[in-house]
Amino acid sequence: MKRRRISQTLLAALLASAVAGAAPAVGISGRAAPVALNGVYSVTFNLQIRSTLPAGTTIICRARIALNPDGLDFGNSQPASIPTETATGLASVNGPTATCATEIPFSWTMASSQGGVVLSYEIDAVGNARSAPMLFKSSTRQGIGAALPAPGGSANLSFNLLF
Numbered sequence: 001m002k003r004r005r006i007s008q009t010l011l012a013a014l015l016a017s018a019v020a021g022a023a024p025a026v027g028i029s030g031r032a033a034p035v036a037l038n039g040v041y042s043v044t045f046n047l048q049i050r051s052t053l054p055a056g057t058t059i060i061c062r063a064r065i066a067l068n069p070d071g072l073d074f075g076n077s078q079p080a081s082i083p084t085e086t087a088t089g090l091a092s093v094n095g096p097t098a099t100c101a102t103e104i105p106f107s108w109t110m111a112s113s114q115g116g117v118v119l120s121y122e123i124d125a126v127g128n129a130r131s132a133p134m135l136f137k138s139s140t141r142q143g144i145g146a147a148l149p150a151p152g153g154s155a156n157l158s159f160n161l162l163f
Contacts, residue, residue: 038107039149041065042156045123047091047098047163053136057127059091059163061100067108068115068145083108098163119144123163139163 043063066084083106091100100123121144125137139161149155 034109034111036107036109036151037067037148038152039105040154041104041106041117041119041146041149042154043087043102043104043119043121044156044158045091045098045100045121046158046160047100047123048161049093049096049098049163051137053125054127054129057093057125057136059093059098059100060088060124060126061091061102062086062088062122062124063102063104064120065104065106065117065146066120067110068118070115083110116145116147118142119146119157121159123161125163137163 041063043061045061047059064084064086066082069082085104085106087102087104089100089102091098120140120142122138122140124135126133126135128134146155146157
């Protein structure tokens with residue numbers, strides 16, 4: 001009899017844990033448990049250079065990702081800041097074309113993984129004019145939506161730009 005009662009208790013505990021594992025984790029407040037978001041964005045800029053840049057010009061690309069605020073669940077309060085990550089790369093120039101690549105690793109813990117990220121970038125052609133740094137050309141863009149990669153995965157983003 002005791003053996004049967006222990007088996008029934010064990011079976012009930014196993015069933016309860018299986019049901020809890022199938023449902024989304026919910027915290028004390030009744031909200032979903034935080035989600036770990038991590039991975040890498042590989043961003044490549046393929047540039048068609050339309051103007052003549054002075055010898056010795058360096059092309060720098062910066063890419064920034066931030067969680068899309070439209071997909072975040074703030075509840076009753078705003079977070080101190082929206083998670084962002086930034087990376088910088090230097091272009092390899094080959095005549096009238098250049099390629100600049102960056103890799104942006106990220107690891108965030110958030111209330112939700114909905115909404116993806118928003119990408120912004122800046123590409124600058126800089127050099128020296130009379131021994132002082134000078135900006136010859138610049139291109140920027142903000143608000144480019146992108147999906148989150150699978151957890152621990154990577155997403156490849158490529159842009160073909162006239163520069």
